[in-house]
Amino acid sequence: MSHLIRRKGGVGRIMASQADFALAPVNKGCGEQKLKPTCTNAAVIIPTLNEEKNIIEVIEKLRHLGFTNILVVDGNSKDRTAAIAKKLGVHVITQNGSGKGDALRQAFSYYGLNGDPIVMMDADGSMNPEELFRLIETIQQGADLAKGSRFIRGGYTKDMTLIRRIGNSLFVLLVNLIWSTRYTDLCYGFAAFKREAIEKLYPHLKSRNFEIETEIFIKAKTLGLRVVEVPSVELPRRHGKSNLKAYKDGFKILRTVLDAFMN
Numbered sequence: 001m002s003h004l005i006r007r008k009g010g011v012g013r014i015m016a017s018q019a020d021f022a023l024a025p026v027n028k029g030c031g032e033q034k035l036k037p038t039c040t041n042a043a044v045i046i047p048t049l050n051e052e053k054n055i056i057e058v059i060e061k062l063r064h065l066g067f068t069n070i071l072v073v074d075g076n077s078k079d080r081t082a083a084i085a086k087k088l089g090v091h092v093i094t095q096n097g098s099g100k101g102d103a104l105r106q107a108f109s110y111y112g113l114n115g116d117p118i119v120m121m122d123a124d125g126s127m128n129p130e131e132l133f134r135l136i137e138t139i140q141q142g143a144d145l146a147k148g149s150r151f152i153r154g155g156y157t158k159d160m161t162l163i164r165r166i167g168n169s170l171f172v173l174l175v176n177l178i179w180s181t182r183y184t185d186l187c188y189g190f191a192a193f194k195r196e197a198i199e200k201l202y203p204h205l206k207s208r209n210f211e212i213e214t215e216i217f218i219k220a221k222t223l224g225l226r227v228v229e230v231p232s233v234e235l236p237r238r239h240g241k242s243n244l245k246a247y248k249d250g251f252k253i254l255r256t257v258l259d260a261f262m263n
Contacts, residue, residue, distance in 0.1 A: 033186070043119065044070045046071070051123040054125045055084055056088065058125055070090040081123075093110060093112075099206070100189070101209050108202045116195040119191070127190045128232075128235065131232055134230050147191040147229055149188070150232055171253055178261050182202070183229065187210070201225075213255040218260045
């Protein structure tokens with residue numbers, strides 16, 4: 001079942017097995033007025049790997065917007081990423097394994113992760129922290145999971161190669177066909193969750209690398225969580241090169257989709 005919600009800046013799309021609720025019309029977001037308690041109480045998870053040139057700007061922007069509950073999960077960076085984050089006063093834990101999926105799963109189960117809702121975002125400067133307010137507001141209005149999409153009205157990307165765009169489109173088509181969803185974006189890790197949604201999802205997550213985002217959105221559907229897509233603008237990576245390998249990680253995403261289907 002799919003319900004479209006007209007929203008300022010784009011169309012929000014609810015995807016759930018029982019999407020029988022209505023979202024209130026959007027007036028002012030949290031970022032356009034005094035921060036609401038649920039905004040300031042949000043926990044922001046940032047997995048990092050060699051992002052010393054980007055992490056400062058990301059954390060400082062979050063702090064400027066009023067987000068202080070920040071958890072950095074560092075994948076044993078060879079540069080000063082972890083040291084810089086600690087110096088900026090955010091909580092840093094060292095990843096036990098490797099890979100983005102492993103980092104997020106460790107964060108989801110971390111005893112020190114408090115706050116509600118819980119947000120995940122990248123450390124490379126490609127995600128605009130101001131968009132957190134739109135995601136959080138969507139959670140406040142009844143969604144279990146609010147996910148950014150670069151491919152609904154109001155969203156777009158400045159940081160996606162042709163091969164990645166083609167791959168994302170094919171994965172979206174496949175997932176929508178198998179699970180009767182209406183997703184427009186799968187390989188994008190900018191999302192907010194109710195804490196109870198994380199508690200439902202975590203035991204079912206197995207991905208170790210970039211396929212984690214696709215797995216999360218598939219499992220959210222199969223668990224009956226209410227998912228809303230909101231427009232997001234992906235900016236170019238600020239510094240350095242992406243750790244994502246289009247072909248290698250693309251095959252892992254495809255395997256994740258097929259494994260979910262078979263199981």
